[in-house]
Structure formats: C-alpha cells, structure tokens
Amino acid sequence: MTSSSVGTSTQAQIVQSFLDALARHDVEAAMAAVDPQVTVTVHPLGIRGTGAGVLHEVVTDLVRAFPDLMISVSRVIATGDVVTALFKAEGTQAGSYAGAINQEKHLDIDQAWRFTVTGGLITEVSAYWCQAQLYRRLAVKRYDEIAIA
Amino acid sequence: MTQVSTPPRTAESAAGVVTEFFDRYRAHDVEGMTDLCAMNAAFSYPPVELWGKQRVLRGDGKVRTIGKPLWTGLIASFPNLSNTVHTLVSNDEGDVVAEVDVEGTQQLAWGLVAPAGQHYREPHLFIFHVGPDLLIDSITAYWNDAGISQQLGHTEVD
Numbered sequence: 001m002t003s004s005s006v007g008t009s010t011q012a013q014i015v016q017s018f019l020d021a022l023a024r025h026d027v028e029a030a031m032a033a034v035d036p037q038v039t040v041t042v043h044p045l046g047i048r049g050t051g052a053g054v055l056h057e058v059v060t061d062l063v064r065a066f067p068d069l070m071i072s073v074s075r076v077i078a079t080g081d082v083v084t085a086l087f088k089a090e091g092t093q094a095g096s097y098a099g100a101i102n103q104e105k106h107l108d109i110d111q112a113w114r115f116t117v118t119g120g121l122i123t124e125v126s127a128y129w130c131q132a133q134l135y136r137r138l139a140v141k142r143y144d145e146i147a148i149a
Numbered sequence: 150m151t152q153v154s155t156p157p158r159t160a161e162s163a164a165g166v167v168t169e170f171f172d173r174y175r176a177h178d179v180e181g182m183t184d185l186c187a188m189n190a191a192f193s194y195p196p197v198e199l200w201g202k203q204r205v206l207r208g209d210g211k212v213r214t215i216g217k218p219l220w221t222g223l224i225a226s227f228p229n230l231s232n233t234v235h236t237l238v239s240n241d242e243g244d245v246v247a248e249v250d251v252e253g254t255q256q257l258a259w260g261l262v263a264p265a266g267q268h269y270r271e272p273h274l275f276i277f278h279v280g281p282d283l284l285i286d287s288i289t290a291y292w293n294d295a296g297i298s299q300q301l302g303h304t305e306v307d
Contacts, residue, residue, distance in 0.1 A: 043296070084274075111291070132306060136200070143295060143299050143304045
C-alpha cells in the first residue's frame with residue numbers, strides 16, 4: 001500500500017507538475033507528464049478511454065471553454081503509486097462546454113482526480129466532480145435539454 | 150490497572166478501519182459507522198448542495214451532525230442501499246482513498262427527487278484520514294449527482 005517516501009514524493013511531484021501546467025493553461029506541458037497509453041476515466045462526462053489524446057481533449061476543452069481558468073489545489077495525497085489531488089476549478093464560460101452553450105456564467109467546482117504514476121509518467125487518471133453543480137453554475141435547467149438556455 | 154492499547158497506525162491498519170466502515174455502511178449500521186469516527190470528525194460531501202431562495206444547504210460540517218443524518222436519510226430512501234469497494238489505497242500518515250460504487254433503489258423522496266422505484270449505481274471517490282488512535286477524523290467524498298438524478302428519472306437541474 002505504500003512505497004518508499006522518495007518514490008511517493010516523486011510521484012506526487014509528477015502529478016503536481018501536471019496540475020501546475022494545467023493552471024498555466026499549458027496543455028502540452030501538462031501532457032508531457034502523461035504516458036501515451038494512459039487510461040482515462042472522467043466520470044461526470046461519461047468518458048472512458050485509452051491514450052493521451054483522450055486526456056488531451058478533456059483538458060483542451062476545459063481551457064478553451066474557460067479562458068480565465070484558475071486551478072486551486074488544496075491537497076495532494078500520495079499513497080504509493082496512486083496520487084489523489086483535490087482542487088477547485090474556477091472560470092468564466094466563453095465557449096460551449098459539455099453540451100452547455102456559453103452564457104458567460106462563472107464556474108467554481110470542487111474536484112478530485114485520482115492518478116496512477118508508473119515509471120515516471122501518469123498512466124491512469126480518474127476524475128470526479130458533480131456535473132449537477134457544473135450545469136447549475138452554467139444555468140442549464142434540464143439534463144435532457146442541456147443546450148437550451 | 151487494566152490498560153487498553155491501540156495498535157499503531159500503519160497504512161494497513163488505516164485501510165482496515167475504512168474497510169470496516171464500508172462493511173458497516175453495507176449493513177446499514179450507521180451507529181457503527183459513527184463509532185469508527187472521532188467525536189469531532191470532519192465531514193465534507195461537496196456534491197451535496199441544496200439551493201433555497203435565500204440560502205444554500207451544503208454537505209459540510211461534522212460526521213455526527215451532518216454525516217450521520219445524511220447516511221440515515223439515504224438508507225431510508227434507498228432501503229437496499231449498498232456499496233462495492235473497487236480500490237482502496239493508504240499510507241502510513243493515515244490517508245485512505247477508496248473508489249466505491251454506491252447503489253440503491255429509491256423508495257422514498259431523496260432531496261427533490263420523487264420516488265419512482267428507480268435504481269442507481271454511481272462511482273464515488275472517498276478520501277478518509279485516520280488518526281493515530283485509529284479513529285476516522287475526516288471524510289470527504291466526490292461523485293456526480295447528475296448521474297444519480299438521471300438514473301432516478303429526475304431530469305431537472307435543481
């Protein structure tokens with residue numbers, strides 16, 4: 001369940017580098033920490049896939065839709081190869097996102113991302129947040145009519 | 150004089166406490182779940198957010214004042230509530246992270262969702278901290294409440 005503190009620290013640093021790059025909106029730098037065959041699960045978006053391209057699209061969509069995106073990391077928890085990051089994502093919508101049209105609403109969503117780091121790269125990501133909160137912030141009224149304001 | 154000794158906190162013993170927590174949750178033993186927590190244990194369920202006209206009720210506070218009523222209410226609304234622990238990782242500092250599916254069939258209203266006999270199963274990520282006394286002193290959980298609402302047939306974003 002645990003590995004050496006040196007290894008755990010390194011794994012946490014790799015995840016921190018991913019999050020720091022995301023906070024700078026530098027998608028390519030973030031993806032430099034990711035294995036090309038990464039397994040990606042984004043529960044609120046119903047995304048389950050393999051390959052860096054899947055994660056690249058997830059973070060690119062986020063940065064594009066919220067150009068003033070701010071990532072505030074509250075905790076990074078290292079448990080062996082698994083690193084869990086808790087953070088808040090904030091921003092003002094400037095483009096469609098997850099089916100919701102742009103109404104220039106402000107978003108603030110608490111999230112938890114669970115990473116697995118193997119061989120110095122992120123090999124698995126599972127992202128958790130509440131899509132009900134996200135749609136509420138973006139003024140979506142119904143799950144079956146997401147694009148209708 | 151008799152002394153009761155607590156085994157040292159390790160990654161394994163912290164994981165054992167959380168495994169027992171989910172066993173008791175599966176058995177609907179809310180008192181037992183609470184007994185595994187420190188008296189002033191912190192509780193945070195960020196997805197719990199009920200918007201009223203003048204205030205927002207959030208799932209933040211203490212296990213005994215917010216967590217316990219939430220668990221009790223959830224079990225009342227979903228009498229067959231269950232959980233499946235998929236992964237559970239921990240460290241010697243007492244951090245425990247668990248990927249858990251929670252599921253149940255609705256029999257009573259839950260929040261603004263009217264009962265329609267529908268079943269839900271939703272992935273959750275639980276983050277615990279277990280203190281040196283092997284009592285849980287913090288519980289945080291994330292999940293997608295929209296997924297639950299839609300599975301229960303509730304299509305409004307409340």
